[in-house]
Amino acid sequence: MSGTRARAGDRARLTDREGFLAWAFLLPTVVYLTALVVAPFVLTVAFAFSRSTGDAPSYRFAGLRDFRTVFGDDVFWRSLLDTLALTGVAIVLVVVLGTALAHVLRAGFRFRRTVRTLVLLPWTTPVALSAISWRWLLGSAGVDRMLRAASLLHGGGSPLDRTGPAAVAVVAVHVWRLTPLAAVIVMAGLNSVPHGVWDAARLDGAGVWRRFFGVTVPLTLPVTAVAGVFTAAITFADVAVVRVLTGGGPHDSTQVLPTLAYLRGVEGGDIGAGAAASLFLLPLFLAGAAVVLRVVRRAEADR
Amino acid sequence: MNGLAARTAAREMLRQRRLAAVRQAGVRVTVYAVAAVAALVCAAPFLWSLVTAFERGVPGARHRPTTEHVRALFHSTRFPAFVVNTLVVGGLVVVVTLALALPAAYALSRLHRSWGTRAGIAILLVYLVPPPLLFLSLSRVVATLGLADSIWSLVLIHPTVTVPVSVWLLAAFLRAVPVDLEEQAMVDGHSRFGAFVRVVAPLVLPGVAAVAVLTFTLAAGEFTYALTFIWSDANMPVSTGPPVRLGGGDPMLWRSMQSGAVFVAVPLAIGCGLFLDRFVTVLTDGAHRD
Amino acid sequence: MRRRDEAGTAAKAVEARGLVKVYEGRRDRQVRALDGIDVSSNQGEYLVLLGPSGCGKTTLLRTIAGLERPTEGEVYIGGQLVNGLPPRIRRVAMVLQSYALYPHKTVHSNIEFPLKAENVPRHLRERKIRWAAELLGIPDLLGRKPRQLSGGERQRVALARALVREPAVFLLDEPLSGLDAKLRATTRDELKRFQRQIGTATIYVTHDQEEAMGLGDRVAVLDAGRLRQVGTPRDIYDEPADTFVATFVGSPPMNLVQRADRLVGFRPEHLLPAENVAYDSRVTMPLRIERIEYLSGDRHVYGAVTRIGAETRVIARLPATVITPLTPGETHEFAVPGDRLRFFDAEYGIRTAPVRIGG
Numbered sequence: 001m002s003g004t005r006a007r008a009g010d011r012a013r014l015t016d017r018e019g020f021l022a023w024a025f026l027l028p029t030v031v032y033l034t035a036l037v038v039a040p041f042v043l044t045v046a047f048a049f050s051r052s053t054g055d056a057p058s059y060r061f062a063g064l065r066d067f068r069t070v071f072g073d074d075v076f077w078r079s080l081l082d083t084l085a086l087t088g089v090a091i092v093l094v095v096v097l098g099t100a101l102a103h104v105l106r107a108g109f110r111f112r113r114t115v116r117t118l119v120l121l122p123w124t125t126p127v128a129l130s131a132i133s134w135r136w137l138l139g140s141a142g143v144d145r146m147l148r149a150a151s152l153l154h155g156g157g158s159p160l161d162r163t164g165p166a167a168v169a170v171v172a173v174h175v176w177r178l179t180p181l182a183a184v185i186v187m188a189g190l191n192s193v194p195h196g197v198w199d200a201a202r203l204d205g206a207g208v209w210r211r212f213f214g215v216t217v218p219l220t221l222p223v224t225a226v227a228g229v230f231t232a233a234i235t236f237a238d239v240a241v242v243r244v245l246t247g248g249g250p251h252d253s254t255q256v257l258p259t260l261a262y263l264r265g266v267e268g269g270d271i272g273a274g275a276a277a278s279l280f281l282l283p284l285f286l287a288g289a290a291v292v293l294r295v296v297r298r299a300e301a302d303r
Numbered sequence: 304m305n306g307l308a309a310r311t312a313a314r315e316m317l318r319q320r321r322l323a324a325v326r327q328a329g330v331r332v333t334v335y336a337v338a339a340v341a342a343l344v345c346a347a348p349f350l351w352s353l354v355t356a357f358e359r360g361v362p363g364a365r366h367r368p369t370t371e372h373v374r375a376l377f378h379s380t381r382f383p384a385f386v387v388n389t390l391v392v393g394g395l396v397v398v399v400t401l402a403l404a405l406p407a408a409y410a411l412s413r414l415h416r417s418w419g420t421r422a423g424i425a426i427l428l429v430y431l432v433p434p435p436l437l438f439l440s441l442s443r444v445v446a447t448l449g450l451a452d453s454i455w456s457l458v459l460i461h462p463t464v465t466v467p468v469s470v471w472l473l474a475a476f477l478r479a480v481p482v483d484l485e486e487q488a489m490v491d492g493h494s495r496f497g498a499f500v501r502v503v504a505p506l507v508l509p510g511v512a513a514v515a516v517l518t519f520t521l522a523a524g525e526f527t528y529a530l531t532f533i534w535s536d537a538n539m540p541v542s543t544g545p546p547v548r549l550g551g552g553d554p555m556l557w558r559s560m561q562s563g564a565v566f567v568a569v570p571l572a573i574g575c576g577l578f579l580d581r582f583v584t585v586l587t588d589g590a591h592r593d
Numbered sequence: 594m595r596r597r598d599e600a601g602t603a604a605k606a607v608e609a610r611g612l613v614k615v616y617e618g619r620r621d622r623q624v625r626a627l628d629g630i631d632v633s634s635n636q637g638e639y640l641v642l643l644g645p646s647g648c649g650k651t652t653l654l655r656t657i658a659g660l661e662r663p664t665e666g667e668v669y670i671g672g673q674l675v676n677g678l679p680p681r682i683r684r685v686a687m688v689l690q691s692y693a694l695y696p697h698k699t700v701h702s703n704i705e706f707p708l709k710a711e712n713v714p715r716h717l718r719e720r721k722i723r724w725a726a727e728l729l730g731i732p733d734l735l736g737r738k739p740r741q742l743s744g745g746e747r748q749r750v751a752l753a754r755a756l757v758r759e760p761a762v763f764l765l766d767e768p769l770s771g772l773d774a775k776l777r778a779t780t781r782d783e784l785k786r787f788q789r790q791i792g793t794a795t796i797y798v799t800h801d802q803e804e805a806m807g808l809g810d811r812v813a814v815l816d817a818g819r820l821r822q823v824g825t826p827r828d829i830y831d832e833p834a835d836t837f838v839a840t841f842v843g844s845p846p847m848n849l850v851q852r853a854d855r856l857v858g859f860r861p862e863h864l865l866p867a868e869n870v871a872y873d874s875r876v877t878m879p880l881r882i883e884r885i886e887y888l889s890g891d892r893h894v895y896g897a898v899t900r901i902g903a904e905t906r907v908i909a910r911l912p913a914t915v916i917t918p919l920t921p922g923e924t925h926e927f928a929v930p931g932d933r934l935r936f937f938d939a940e941y942g943i944r945t946a947p948v949r950i951g952g
Contacts, residue, residue, distance in 0.1 A: 021495060022414035025406035026422060029466060032403055033429050036441070036463045041432065043440035057443060104337045111338075117576035118342040121349060124575045125568035126524035126542040133348035133564050136557065140351065176344065184579065188586030229431070237433030240526035244546045258435035258527070265439045266531055278435045285436070289428050296424055486660050487693035491758065492681040492710030501706075505697050 047275035054269030066272035075252045076277055079260040086171055086256060087236045087284065093175045094231045095224060098182025106187055123180040131244035134173050135160065163253045166246045170254050173241050178231040185230070189223030190216070222295045229288045236284050257281055349568055352561035376559035376566075381536045385544035386567070388454050389523050392540055395458045396522040397515045400465045405511065407466075408473035409499060413485070423474065430467035434527045437463075442531050456532040457540065461525055465518040472517070475585045476510030477503065510585065513578035520571050541567050604672025606762050606794030607657055608633035612666035614652055614818075626652040627663070628818035634762070634794050634811075639785070641809035642798045645841065649818040650798045654764050657796065659683050671761045681710070686755035687764040690771065692747045694739035700750050701735040707758045725753040728790070744772050745780060756791070763788070763795040769804060781807055802842050806830065814838050833858075833935065836942035848907040850898065851939055855948055858935040861893070861910035866917040867928040874931035876950050880909065881924045894919060898927070 051062035070076050105116060122130060137143060139158040147159060159165035197219065201211045217224075239258045242248055248255040248263065255263070257280055265274015343350075357368035376382045411423045441460055442451075450456040480503050488498035529543040536548055545560050614627040626649045634640040642650040655661040657668055659680035668675050675683050686707075694703050704725055708718045726732045729749040739747060748768055755763055768784070769777045785808055788795050799805055805812050806826040814821040814829060814837070822834035833839035839847040839858050848864065849856045867877050878900040886893040890913040897906050909927060911917075919925055936945045 019414075022410045022419075025410035025414070029403045029407035029426065029470060030422075033426065033463065033466065036444070036460065037429050037432055037437065040437045040440035040444060043443070044436055047439060057446070100337065101341055104334050104341065107334045109331075109334055109338060113576070115338045115342045116579055117572050118346045120576050120579065121345050121568055121572045124520050124524075124571040125349075125564070126526070126571075128524075128526050128542050128546045129564040129567055130348060132546055132560060133352045136355070136561055137348045137351045140355075180345065184583060185586065188583045191583060191587040233431045233433065237435055237527075239435065239530065240542075240546075243526075243530075258433070261435050261439070262527070262531070266442070271439050271443075275439050278433075278439065281433045281436055285431055285433055288431050292428065292431070293424065300420075481691065481693065483689050483691045483693035484695060486655075486658075486680075487687065487689060488695075488706070488710075489660065489680040490658055490685060490687040490764075491707035491754070494679060494681060497681075497710070501710075502695055 044275045044278065047271050048279050050272045050275075052271040054266070054271065057271065062272060066270075066276035069270070069273045070276045073273075075255055075260060078252060079255040079257050079277070080280055082167070082254065083236055083256040083258075083281070083284075086174065087232050089171050090174045090178070090235045091228050091232045093171075094178045094182045095228050097175065097179045098227060098231075099186050099224065101179060101183035102186035102190060105183060106190060119180050119183070121180075122177045127177060127238065127240040128244050130177060131173060131241050134169070134176075135245050138169055160246050161250050163250060166250060166254050170242055170245060173245060174235050174238070177241075178234060181234075182227040182231050185227035186220060186224055189220040189227075192223070193219045222298060225291055225295050229291050233285070233288050236281060349565050353565050356558050356562035356565070358558065372558040373562045375556065376563050380556060380559060380563075381539070381544060381548060382541075382559075382563050384537055385539055385541040388538060388544075389540040389542070389567075392454050392457045392461065393519040393522045396461045396465060397518045399458065399462045400469050400518045401511065401515065403462065404466050404469035404473055404514070407470045408477055409503075411470065412474040412477040413482070423471070426467050426470050430464070430471075434464070438527050438531045441528065445532050450532075452533055452535050452538055454533070454538050454540070457522075457525070457529060460528050460532070461522045464525060465521050468521070469514050469518055472514050472582070472585060473507075473510065476507050476514070479510070479585060480506045509581065513581045513585075516574045516578055517582075520575055523567070523571065604636075605633040605669065606636050606638065606671065607796060608669040608672075609653070609657065610667045610669070612653065612656060612668070613664045614649070614656060614661060615664045625818050627656065627666075630666070630815075630818070630820050632813050632820055632823060634796055636794055637792045639788055639795050639797065639808055639810040641805040641812045642796065642815060643802060643805040643809075643812050643842075644800065644815035646800055648815040650800075650815050651766055652818075653815070654687075654766055654796060654798050657762075658685050658687050658764050684758075684761040685764055686758040686760035686762075688748075688751045688755050688766065688768045690767040692739075692751040692768075692771070694742075694747055694750055694754075696739050698738075699735065700731065700737050700739070700742070703739070703750055704735075704754045704757055707754060721757045722753075725756045728756065728787070729753045745776050748772065748780065752787070760793065763793055765795060765797045767799055768797075769799070769801070777804075784808065802844065806842070814841065816841070832944075834944055836937045839935065839937070845893065845908040845910065847935070848905070849937070850905045850907065851903050852948075852950070854939045855945065856937040856939050856942070857950070858937060859929045859933055861908045862912070863929050863933040864907065864909040864927050865911060865915060865929075866919070867926040868917065869915050870928040870930055875928045876931055876934065877926055877928040879924050880907070880927040882919055882921050884921055885919060892919070 046059065048066050049061060049063060051060045051065060052058065101119065105112075105119065109115075138160055144158070147165075160169055193216070197215055198211060201215045206214060236256075237258060238256075239262055242254055242256055242259045243262070246254045248259050257277055261274045261278035263274075264270050264277060268274070356372050357370065359367075359369050359371075407426070411419055411426075445451055445456040445460065448456075448459070450459060484502050484506070485495075485498045488502040489495060493501060523540070524542055526542050529540050530547070533539050533543065536544070539547065541563070545563055609630050609632050612627045612630040613625065616624040616626055628649075630649075630653060632640075632653075642653060644650045652661060656663050657670070659675065659678060659682075663676070670683055670685065680687075694700075695706065698706065701722060704722050705718055708721060713721070722735070723732070726735060729752055731746065731749050731753060734742065734746055734750065739750070742750065748771070751768070765784075769780055772780060781804060797804075797808060806829070809826055811823060812826055812829050813823040816837050822829060822838045824832070829838060829842055833842065833847065836849060836856060836858070840849065843860060845861045847858045847860050849858050851857075864880075867875070878898040880894070880896040880898050882894055882896045883906075884895040886895070892911040892913075892915070894909040894911060895906070896909070897904055917925075931950075934947065934950070936947050937943060938945050
């Protein structure tokens with residue numbers, strides 16, 4: 001127990017300083033995301049006012065030319081509506097089905113592990129491959145016969161060749177794919193509700209439905225909102241389902257903004273028009289961001 | 304009179320007990336039914352793919368099963384190359400993502416700065432930015448860097464999707480490691496960095512593994528960027544290769560492709576399934592704390 | 594055991610001067626967790642920081658350890674200014690409330706951890722681990738993982754890990770609060786014995802006055818980020834510096850009766866039936882008895898007094914040797930020896946000079 005023992009390195013190093021560490025640790029991520037998300041976004045906005053093309057990609061300002069092109073394009077209006085409708089319908093179905101699935105997956109039952117793994121399939125499989133499988137299944141003789149028997153399909157060809165059924169299929173595949181994700185998020189929300197709350201509600205004589213709508217739903221609303229936003233963001237940004245399942249057809253009836261942006265910007269070579277079309281996804285992104293911010297702020301106020 | 308009241312009460316109790324039993328049985332049946340339907344629906348397209356992959360050419364006709372389509376997948380298509388590309392891209396994306404996200408998550412979860420919360424939310428919001436808003440610009444960036452039609456373009460760009468999610472999840476995993484342990488390590492003679500390496504890192508390792516699997520899954524599934532940046536068969540990953548190259552070709556290859564989808568789908572689902580509880584737990588804790 | 598340095602010529606083990614710690618709360622609200630603390634602990638001394646939860650005692654300990662950075666003021670360890678130095682350089686060892694055993698390491702590796710951090714050569718490490726383990730009676734546990742240990746065993750491992758650092762000061766943050774009541778009593782004795790054996794200065798944080806009075810050479814009472822009193826347990830108990838200390842220490846707490854601009858205080862055990870108190874210089878008062886509790890031989894008498902000031906509820910603690918029959922509802926003459934009365938300013942609660950009370 002010597003009183004003053006001199007030690008090597010007895011001084012504060014840079015690695016002891018929190019402020020420095022915090023910056024050093026966060027900086028690479030911030031730089032990376034700024035360079036490859038924020039900057040490209042600004043570039044996209046710039047492209048929307050340019051006459052840049054695939055063959056001549058250098059920047060030339062063109063004022064509102066691209067927006068005039070886009071507004072004059074019937075397919076654009078279609079895509080805009082389709083994107084909104086698809087996102088709206090998909091969100092509602094995903095949240096409802098995801099909540100139901102979450103409740104079931106939390107319950108104890110045999111083969112739970114197997115069921116959980118199977119249920120994850122839609123979300124973990126690369127979307128494009130799922131879309132291929134769905135296209136194969138929907139085009140199969142069995143499904144064809146079933147649809148005809150239920151008079152959901154008339155005339156020739158696969159359901160994917162017809163306007164209505166094709167749109168339904170696009171929505172269905174999105175819902176099928178994102179419900180597991182929503183279920184996982186909602187499960188987490190359910191776990192975070194203190195168990196005593198349900199017990200108290202039971203002792204207070206609340207039945208199953210009253211417990212669900214009076215206790216569970218309000219308490220898991222924030223996390224459900226987050227699940228909704230995330231699934232929505234994936235839905236309205238998705239290119240794969242439409243591109244692989246229907247190719248945007250028949251007659252561009254199932255095009256959405258992302259596929260249109262790809263069609264015009266990459267395949268059509270008109271970068272300006274593609275960028276201008278894609279910019280109309282911005283309000284959807286902002287709406288999602290607003291919901292997330294609201295949830296976070298609520299959670300902070302409750303803390 | 305009293306006896307009658309008691310008998311009525313007893314009968315009422317019996318009725319209630321029976322009602323409760325019926326209700327409980329009903330719940331169990333519902334749980335099993337929904338679980339079965341959900342599992343079936345989720346697996347449906349892949350089950351069909353699996354069945355037809357072993358069918359001979361003519362649909363509907365009853366024949367002995369054959370492995371010719373599966374063999375064709377590996378011998379007559381680029382599928383093996385697609386898989387290799389995805390493995391390489393996915394592996395490298397995992398490395399890049401963890402290298403960026405782990406320190407960032409640590410900074411957000413532990414080194415309390417006044418801007419910490421805001422930075423965390425900003426990073427989360429980046430995840431919501433739709434790729435279609437970026438792919439036209441990014442393809443110019445990729446071309447300028449000389450990475451066009453190279454898998455390196457994906458290694459560079461995919462982390463824009465995976466880093467935000469990973470930062471968020473890793474921060475939650477880190478918050479689950481008690482601060483006490485880290486402070487103890489600092490009192491025991493380590494710098495903050497030393498405490499992180501010696502004590503926090505080993506404890507957060509399972510969480511890191513979970514995030515690695517998720518990152519790989521996201522990278523393997525990404526479609527838009529892969530479709531935009533890569534056009535040579537040899538460089539395509541599984542997410543774009545089969546639909547782009549096989550879709551239009553020989554109808555016989557459709558069956559091969561279906562088996563390919565199953566080959567990719569099953570390992571990914573099992574991998575993520577292993578970590579499912581961990582994700583749910585950490586999201587739960589996150590909900591508690593934030 | 595190290596000899597005490599009565600004159601204080603040698604450096605204090607730990608000294609805090611004018612420590613202020615301000616936390617920035619939500620919406621610009623500031624919390625002053627430490628509000629100008631001056632306190633020092635002598636070499637080899639057991640100093641207990643006592644106070645209710647939220648009084649700043651843990652913050653003070655963490656500031657000494659270097660886990661918190663003070664807003665103002667200085668910390669000296671062994672006479673050296675340690676402000677700005679990270680914990681690892683301060684030569685302190687800390688046992689946290691949770692014990693913070695590294696769950697992925699065995700007991701052996703846990704104890705070895707600080708030695709490795711200082712690059713102590715292997716054979717020396719082993720020797721020190723043995724020494725610490727034997728001192729704490731845990732050589733059999735070295736191969737286990739923390740989750741296989743009981744609460745008491747965990748605490749010993751945490752102590753052993755602190756011990757091998759050979760620190761200038763031990764910092765213990767409520768190390769007994771995780772144990773059940775029975776174990777707590779025996780562990781308290783062991784802690785005291787252990788410290789006497791090692792002779793290292795120890796600063797011990799607790800909210801439990803029994804622990805504080807039992808363990809401390811000196812006790813520092815904190816409230817709302819301020820130091821209320823520092824002194825031997827006897828001083829704290831007999832000569833409280835203010836009404837906070839008077840009522841926080843002691844169970845049941847000191848009785849306080851208002852009389853003009855003063856508060857008159859007396860301990861429950863000094864309030865006895867008048868016939869049990871020597872006649873000279875005693876102060877008597879009629880007590881209207883409301884309730885009597887029997888606690889391990891003592892009688893706790895709850896009642897109200899009027900004579901010496903405003904009517905006030907007080908508690909008297911009668912030892913088993915006092916056999917005066919008392920029944921709830923009746924009024925009985927009680928008395929306090931005059932030299933047992935303590936006087937406080939009614940407005941500020943600070944100790945004042947005695948006042949004559951007729952009676």
